Amino acid sequence: MVFCMLTGKTALITGGAKGIGRAIALKVAQSHGNVALMYRGSQKNAEDTVAELSDLGIEARSYQCDVSDFNATKTIVTQVVQDFGDLDILVNNAGITNDKLLIAMKEEDFDSVIATNLKGAFNMTKHAGTYLLKKRKGRIINISSISGLMGNVGQCNYAAAKAGLIGLTKSTAKEMAMRGVTCNAIAPGFIDTDMTKELKPEIKAEILKQIPLKRLGDADDIANLCVYLGSELAGYITGEVIKIDGGLYI
Numbered sequence: 001m002v003f004c005m006l007t008g009k010t011a012l013i014t015g016g017a018k019g020i021g022r023a024i025a026l027k028v029a030q031s032h033g034n035v036a037l038m039y040r041g042s043q044k045n046a047e048d049t050v051a052e053l054s055d056l057g058i059e060a061r062s063y064q065c066d067v068s069d070f071n072a073t074k075t076i077v078t079q080v081v082q083d084f085g086d087l088d089i090l091v092n093n094a095g096i097t098n099d100k101l102l103i104a105m106k107e108e109d110f111d112s113v114i115a116t117n118l119k120g121a122f123n124m125t126k127h128a129g130t131y132l133l134k135k136r137k138g139r140i141i142n143i144s145s146i147s148g149l150m151g152n153v154g155q156c157n158y159a160a161a162k163a164g165l166i167g168l169t170k171s172t173a174k175e176m177a178m179r180g181v182t183c184n185a186i187a188p189g190f191i192d193t194d195m196t197k198e199l200k201p202e203i204k205a206e207i208l209k210q211i212p213l214k215r216l217g218d219a220d221d222i223a224n225l226c227v228y229l230g231s232e233l234a235g236y237i238t239g240e241v242i243k244i245d246g247g248l249y250i
Contacts, residue, residue: 009034015038067120146188169184189249212246
């Protein structure tokens with residue numbers, strides 16, 4: 001059942017062309033919210049997603065941008081506000097992986113993941129947050145990971161970035177609360193996306209053994225919570241990290 005929880009709201013979603021970001025964009029549109037979709041390289045996916053969003057009767061546009069670029073992100077936020085006339089929700093979803101054991105990880109492997117997954121969120125939060133603070137209302141939602149809570153073999157870079165995102169979430173929540181802006185994080189576990197589809201069957205089987213619900217999550221599980229946190233119903237929730245992991249990390 002779809003509720004019109006975001007009617008008249010505009011959400012800016014990074015990494016919104018595919019995977020979890022695309023699911024969030026579609027769920028926002030189904031909730032009658034407008035969508036500004038940011039992507040880095042998958043233009044065809046972005047165009048297809050925008051077309052699908054527009055068919056739902058809302059305003060949707062895509063913007064190509066590397067979130068790790070401080071000046072470029074500032075330009076995009078300004079353009080989004082100009083194009084839509086407002087901005088209400090920021091979803092920091094853009095992320096990459098470059099998994100290796102620490103001993104084999106090169107400096108650029110670490111730096112690239114931190115630049116996109118953590119600095120990118122800082123860039124977007126600073127620029128979009130400045131606007132939200134001025135209007136004294138808004139929602140910031142960061143997509144972290146249970147890897148940032150419990151660590152994961154081969155993911156020192158990714159886990160560090162996602163743990164840093166949790167710290168960014170809590171500090172942002174404290175700083176912006178006085179102006180009516182909330183900031184929360186979602187920490188997904190293993191979600192059924194293109195990334196998990198690449199797992200070998202034996203690895204996937206071992207993962208499922210560790211999940212009490214005995215299944216992978218769905219991107220819509222993340223998207224549903226995003227809509228709730230972005231709505232008026234979540235006005236008294238801030239600084240929280242909410243796990244969606246089937247009970248993997250209890």
